[in-house]
Amino acid sequence: MTQSGCSSCSSGGGGENKPSAKQIIQDQMISSTLEKIKYKLFIMSGKGGVGKSSVTVNVAAALAKLGFKVGIMDVDIHGPSVPRLLGLSGQLEGDERGGLIKPKKYDDNLYAVSMDSLLKDTDQAVLWRGPMKTSAIRQFISDVCWGELDFLVIDSPPGTGDEHMTVLKTIPDALCVVVTTPQELSLADVRKAVNFLQYAHASVLGVIENMSGLVCPHCHKEINLFKKGGGKELAEKYGLPFLGEIPLDPTTVVASDLGTPVVYLEEDSPAKNALLKIADEISKAAQNSLEAVSTIHL
Numbered sequence: 001m002t003q004s005g006c007s008s009c010s011s012g013g014g015g016e017n018k019p020s021a022k023q024i025i026q027d028q029m030i031s032s033t034l035e036k037i038k039y040k041l042f043i044m045s046g047k048g049g050v051g052k053s054s055v056t057v058n059v060a061a062a063l064a065k066l067g068f069k070v071g072i073m074d075v076d077i078h079g080p081s082v083p084r085l086l087g088l089s090g091q092l093e094g095d096e097r098g099g100l101i102k103p104k105k106y107d108d109n110l111y112a113v114s115m116d117s118l119l120k121d122t123d124q125a126v127l128w129r130g131p132m133k134t135s136a137i138r139q140f141i142s143d144v145c146w147g148e149l150d151f152l153v154i155d156s157p158p159g160t161g162d163e164h165m166t167v168l169k170t171i172p173d174a175l176c177v178v179v180t181t182p183q184e185l186s187l188a189d190v191r192k193a194v195n196f197l198q199y200a201h202a203s204v205l206g207v208i209e210n211m212s213g214l215v216c217p218h219c220h221k222e223i224n225l226f227k228k229g230g231g232k233e234l235a236e237k238y239g240l241p242f243l244g245e246i247p248l249d250p251t252t253v254v255a256s257d258l259g260t261p262v263v264y265l266e267e268d269s270p271a272k273n274a275l276l277k278i279a280d281e282i283s284k285a286a287q288n289s290l291e292a293v294s295t296i297h298l
């Protein structure tokens, strides 16, 4: 497995200098899984509740709608939302040979796995410490049988912790997408996340501003509930591409309660249109990633 910049994160839990035979085999399984996946998108934010999971599921679904084969991996052990947003429940099953884990199928182009579907008792997760999370995420990446994918979209917990470092270290070619809301409270945490990505030598595909204005369904005037434009300003400040803005839209909430991505609903809505545009932008940026991926300027 290729190693990335930070030396403070152990690759297999335990921090030994010499990898064990088990770790070496796991590294080989991780490489073999990842080499079949063209682009890995890591959706993150320094702040909770800004819409990471909604963006993850809808960007993935929009890419699937564009004809790409897409997998979603939810590494949020403490508060996994992906199964709920896709209406998928129940334990994951083994493949035909019983060894690897089969992702759950949403449709022919969209599959998902969530760490909580591996746990018999999801309440266990609150007791997890760093090294346990690291080894669980590594095992999760090595043991899921995705087959060939165009995109793997990874949802993360809020903040910049063990889960983030493990993903970045295990998937060094992950392209990070930073989600923020326009208000300063969120931007302050997102700036820390961008600094963290710089420290980890991560590649950043760009910034998305979620909850960016609200079009009143009655008078059709725009109300900037959480302000507007802060995400774009942050992207400009750090020399990162701005991937687009998604307005506050009650349809997003209705869709999530139905377990359907808003981009799969028949009727048009401001969030659906914005997310389809952003997914198109992301697919182009990922395909040009050698040129388009930016190094953060501070």
Ligand SMILES: Nc1ncnc2c1ncn2[C@@H]1O[C@H](COP(=O)(O)OP(=O)(O)OP(=O)(O)O)[C@@H](O)[C@H]1O
Residues within 6 Å of the ligand: 047, 048, 049, 050, 051, 052, 053, 054, 055, 076, 079, 081, 156, 157, 158, 210, 211, 246, 247, 248, 249, 250, 252, 253, 256, 271
């Ligand atoms: N553009 C939007 N318009 C309206 N509601 C939204 C929008 N984006 C997200 N939401 C709602 O905001 C809430 C939080 O969204 P979500 O769970 O995706 O955030 P998160 O950043 O993943 O949260 P966490 O930090 O807990 O993982 C959900 O109720 C979701 O339906």
